[in-house]
Amino acid sequence: MSNSFNHTKYLILFLLLSLQSKAQNAALFNHISNEVITIPSKVLNEERQIYIYVPKQDSANPNKTFPVLYLLDGENHFHILSAYIDYLSHYEIIPPMMVVGIISKDRRKDLTPTNSTIDYFGKVDSIYKTSGGNEHFFQFIKAELIPYIETNYKAGSYKIFAGHSFGGITTINCMFTHPDMFNAYIAISPSLWWDNKYILKLAESKLTKLADLNKTIFYSTANEGINEPDSFHTDVLKFDSLIANRTPKGLLYKYKCYPEESHMSEPIVAYYEALRFIYQDWKPPLKK
């Protein structure tokens, strides 16, 4: 698999180290190794840039693999997620894991389930004319990105799919339409208004048919339309009540509202809480 990619790889030194031997207290651990790779995708017929955070490998256990968090809008949230995981895993609050930040050149295309040119207010807006690329984008992730990561890194089988806004409807859409791809989902302020509430209808139809769904999902909202009768906010409440009333066997879910946060500040608090929820029962390995 890896030979088919003529990827360029920039090793990026986030070099905050070198003092380790002198430190009298906790070891300095901010030795973050981030890479930017470019994958020439045949599925999408274009190059895609990917940011990758790799935890430090334990020298006593060089074959240990890591869970992988696939992050949408990577250019926006990669730095925060890699900082959280680096810090929290150092203190054994969550396990060390990889972050794969996916960059979308056209996020309205990649991160929407259907083609529609209707905006949040019900007006036609041509900026959405390329929308509806979710399925194509999932094929890229499934056939090219995940195999690439699993061939070239110590990637384990546990995979999290995380997104915000349009990225949030994308992760929910993936859970219902390709439940084999990921184990856990994060949907921060999912844009459930999209295309006449397409994802709400999908959830309604899928949930009645599912016998089980052994997944974990965290979803949240900020202050978007929080006091309005039919709004961004009430769509997420509707999604939550669908999940709560028809919970498939095995589904672990949590909904959190952050009334103090805006659409753009919310990812800071919500991504942290999502990681804590997904790993709430995780225990660090016993020391030998």
Add this chain to the structure above:
Amino acid sequence: MSNSFNHTKYLILFLLLSLQSKAQNAALFNHISNEVITIPSKVLNEERQIYIYVPKQDSANPNKTFPVLYLLDGENHFHILSAYIDYLSHYEIIPPMMVVGIISKDRRKDLTPTNSTIDYFGKVDSIYKTSGGNEHFFQFIKAELIPYIETNYKAGSYKIFAGHSFGGITTINCMFTHPDMFNAYIAISPSLWWDNKYILKLAESKLTKLADLNKTIFYSTANEGINEPDSFHTDVLKFDSLIANRTPKGLLYKYKCYPEESHMSEPIVAYYEALRFIYQDWKPPLKK
């Protein structure tokens, strides 16, 4: 000033960029420029390593200066703070600012106001034998570090002093003993138990004498001893009631308790809330 420092400077590329011209949506902004410098301190008679985050300079306003956040335990929290500031300032939620992460080779020395070898449980512990270095450390910051930063970077006059645990008592000690040095203080779970509650006594004696204190302070606790009668937690409650009952003119303060967080997870949520509190009234400059 800068000539007196024979500093080595590693330019560290956190290079997540180069796509900007192709992006169809929000510009990719994770172009984080972090540096590690080494300052040969005469005050401390040793070299000190410093991590520095510098916001992107606005090309239309090349002489604009930035507030500076001086961060204790830099090796631990620098990555999180620089990620927050990079992200939040991009969305104009807080202003762009510099982060100066100070690394302590002996944090028990730098970050304690007095010499004591008594631990939290009242037992003698020789790991504290070098304690009591706050005043010496403040002289380094005042006479060497701040002038270095102000000479070599676009550093403005507004300065924040931020610390966690022993770093928390250090920032509070600095507010009372050198109120000319900083404008705002962050004290996340300050170890007020230190040396028979030395800082509580200092606060009590100083607060009665102060006519005004035009500063901003945010302090917080996690779940440390939260249900115990005389504990880490109750010491912070006592500090909060001292502040609330004897608020000097001009002091803006906020106390927040995070019962769901531990001593080591708390900085993630508390540093974010502290930044939002300090800049609660900040408005982005009007676009021309």
